Amino acid sequence: MKKKAVVVFSGGQDSTTCLFWAMKQFDEVEAVTFNYGQRHKLELECAANIAKELSIKHHVLDMSLLNQLAPNALTRDDIDIVAEDGKLPTTFVDGRNLLFLSFAAVLAKQIGAKHIVTGVCETDFSGYPDCRDVFVKSLNVTLNLAMDYTFVIDTPLMWLSKEETWELADQLGAFDFVRNKTLTCYNGIVADGCGECPACKLRAKGLNDYLKRRK
Template structure:
């Protein structure tokens, strides 16, 4: 427990980052959330993040990262690009090059300004959809780089790193937030809150994990 410390949570309003925000509220004395506006396909994602932060009483920062959209067109920012899984060694069309690198770097700058030494992110290597910037080795490398770049002793926490989606649902349940996470978060690539559209890769991953956890929960 780090009840005398302050943390910044990288927060999208989705299942994973909301679970991490709830986890952080149990771990730290003070928690703030930061959401990045990179002209993602659904502005509802930002509204969802605002609503959750407000309901939980968490100070919420929204930073403009629209340059990312210009540099790295992808299915999360362009409606004319189809959402597809990666095949034959290719990355999914939803991969945004540099996203977690930039998000965590800017979160580190913010943390330095507000006196927080802990960063929390919902990246996961178990169900990471092929994204290279969700791997543990990347987080450990970036943690060292951030510390050196600012001469500031950050710790990046990844509560979900080795959890599959069923175990992430279990963690939300252990945090007494199962219904909250299920009903109020937006994971769907098509912008449907709660259980989503049921068709996109994010919804299928979320639902499969939920189904597996519900077998255990009964």
């Protein structure tokens, strides 16, 4: 039986690295992107362009209700991007990964996929509670029970730093692709981004650290 996977895909550094990883691991791969009212529609375009270039079947699901329930800096121009010590960043979206992975599981079952791949990470994760390994393992059990289906949620980046994520992309032969064609920036700038937002700073630090030791 062919192994099939669904990759939760935003078109960013992490999910694109996961997409390349999945393409190596599984016989068939499809990607799912969620439209939750994010400020930068370029994120959706970027994801679609990458999927098309890699010949990956791409699903886009409407999750606009999430923006209505949980206003945040990723969807609202009137909320500043702020990350204060001891507090969740304003970019955190309550329930996002819970809902994304749940809907990805529904899709996966319909297309006969057992694996759901996500780029969540507990090492460089900005304090988001829904990126923790314990959450993913808990949800994995819940989804299996809820649908009576043996899903496996794969998290290839869970224990990697951003530096190590760049290294993985390089090992997968995707370093230049990930660097030049992904969108991580909170200000909607592809590739190296604005250089000022928290996402760009984290990405750039990891990249610079990796380039210092890259052969």
